[in-house]
Amino acid sequence: MTGKIIVAVDGSEAGARAMAHAHARAKGLGASLLVVHVLEWSPYTFLTPEELEERHARRKQELARAEEAIISPLITRYDGQGVGLESAIRYGHVVETICDIAEKQGAIEIVTGRTGNSGMMSRVFGSVAGTLAQVAPVPCTIVP
């Protein structure tokens, strides 16, 4: 095994295609695969007192839901096909968090799907894939 490829998934069709592409690439290169899902989160938002109280419980639910709906279907599908699989679920700014993981893990490549908001939203705020392509610390593949 040489190197690690990070694949960022969000439960969408494009995410599944990114996973397929990343898996094939990892197999060809003899690399391992780190499947990452990031829940958008800022520590500087404002919450009501009730939301503060429930935050810890909510976080647990959100993590469990992401694991169940997004990560484990992919892991189950690609498990035992000759590529080492790991997964991670994180909170934070999506692009920053992915780049941070890539640096810390010494990844050789980031693969992501071209999804997210289309039209006006992405024109105003930018898309995850577009921003990632601009700031990724390692080569970045965007799967259509």
Add this chain to the structure above:
Amino acid sequence: MTLFQRFFAGLVALFAAAPVMAQEGGIDAAVNEAFAGATGWFVNFIFAPIPGTNFAWIVAWLVIAASVFTLYFGFIQFRVWRHSLHLVAGKYSDPNDAGEVSHFQALATALSGTVGLGNIAGVAVAVSIGGAGATFWMILAGLLGMASKFTECTLGVKYRNEYPDGTVSGGPMYYITKGFAERGVPGGKFIAVMFAIFCVLGSLGGGNMFQANQAHQQIAGIVGEFPGWITGVVFAAIVFAVIVGGLKSIARVTEKVVPIMGILYVGVALLILIMNADSIGWAFGQIINGAFTGNGIVGGMIGALIQGFRRAAFSNEAGVGSAAIAHSAVRTKEPITEGFVSLLEPFIDTVVICTMTALVIIITGQLLTDPETGLYILTEGGQVATATGATGVGLTSAAFGAAMPWFPYLLAVAVVLFAFSTMISWAYYGLKAWTYLFGEGQTTELVFKCIFCVFVIIGAAASLGPVIDFSDAAIFAMAIFNIIGLYVLMPVVKRELESYLARLESGEIRRFK
């Protein structure tokens, strides 16, 4: 849901009956009279002067406590503020804990419960009774109060209850019960129960009626006089929708708009001060001079001091125990870090925002002085005469309006939003105290929430005098019991503090960014 509908139907019936009652001879007057009559004895007890002086014992109680904590923790508020800012900025937050309540969020939520009418109306009351000098004592009380807030919020996190479903409940009633038991001090349960009772009353008073009252005065000031109960009913319906109906969107919008309003308020105040930069020195002269002479106000220096301390305590709630409830939700391995963060609250609330309000009122010449003697001109009621005759939030509005004529409209919106966000926060504090007393459960919670809504109407209908007296009295009564708890438990905080600072020094507690 059926229970919800039944209560809602009841509330609607109450609203429908209100106009009939109003026709039968002034609902506002009736509410006002009944309210003043029912609460007068309590107010008199809380604000009873120390025998032989005119110094209210409760104010001395708060100031002495804040001074004791300041000395006991070695002027903690001046030693750790840099570290506090780093904590708020997330420099010491473990990235693996992302997604939990951050220090910033706890601070912001607690602040939106305290920043509000205390800073706008309360300060106006302070200077219109205590003169410019009250500002000096208010700032001093804010600085000392930082130590009280530090103590209570550390304890709030340390002794909170965590439930299997992951939610938490914290606050003075929990740290007093658990902390006293842990230290083997008797009476914890009694003190905690007394605190909880007054917390419920405080939530109905300062956290509710005072807010509704001032919000109504603002609206009436813009659209013309109309009966207070109408504002009350509208407010009650919105509060009801949020706290009972779970209309989180309204609460969320408020939580986002309130900080913007706060920043805008300080920004405009700064602008007015810059426009009048040449008078700032004179204004501070008035403040310092008035602080030690009173400049002719009733009660002289002591009168200014009492007003300053009283309004500061009402505004920043240090020593009252309410912030400990909000702060206890933070997930941290070190409870003391929440104390460090919370001590910024009285600074922002009182030392910055309240002082801004006071300076604007003074600089725009709202407080009338006798040109010959330089002393304040007093009204028949013993207050300082103001340029427009307004008191409370009306005085602040007039002061800002004198410099920027459009500002009263913005201020009215800000006041209504501040009032609303404070009500939502206090509905939560009151509810926590209520469930501590009567147990958790849908029905008991609903009863409290309905009582809360009814008091919104009463608050809007009553006149300022009795409302502000009762609001102060109930909030200060919380401080009686909370501070007893803080005295008993302060060694616990000291242990935590010494251990934490030693580990920070040695590098065991490290920065993540």
